[in-house]
Amino acid sequence: MQENKEKNIEELLSDAKTYLDARMEYVRLSLVEKVSKGVANMITSSVVVISFVLAFLFGTITLALFLSDVMGSFTRGFGCVSLIYLAIAIVVYLTKDKYIEKAIINVAIKTYFNKLADKEDEQKI
Secondary structure (H helix, E strand, C coil), X not given: CHHHHXXXXXXXXXXXXXXHHHHHHHHHHHHHHHHHHHHHHHHXXXXXXXXXXXXXXXXXXXXXXXXXXXXXXXXXXHHHHHHHHHHHHHHXXXXXXXXXXXXXXXXXXXXXXXXXXXXXXXXXX
């Protein structure tokens, strides 16, 4: 009887060790997956932002050169583009509290909950 209890305890300890090893491996793999997704998201987002910034910069220079050609002066062309940006800055400043910040907050919340829902769907599968 004592031998049987010792075998059961040994089996229980062995099962517990196997469970802990499997759990540690799961946590490690889960962490690797989350870090990988984060890095991939950061890299792709950076590439998109850099591409938009470059397109915006070259578009701005192209517009300024076009307006310079139309107006006959580099100063006037680049000055018009500066005035356009000044007008945009004033409009954004005046409407940021009422419209822009709310829209950004709503998009961020929707993105978070969509990712949370996707994660729950993956766990169900």
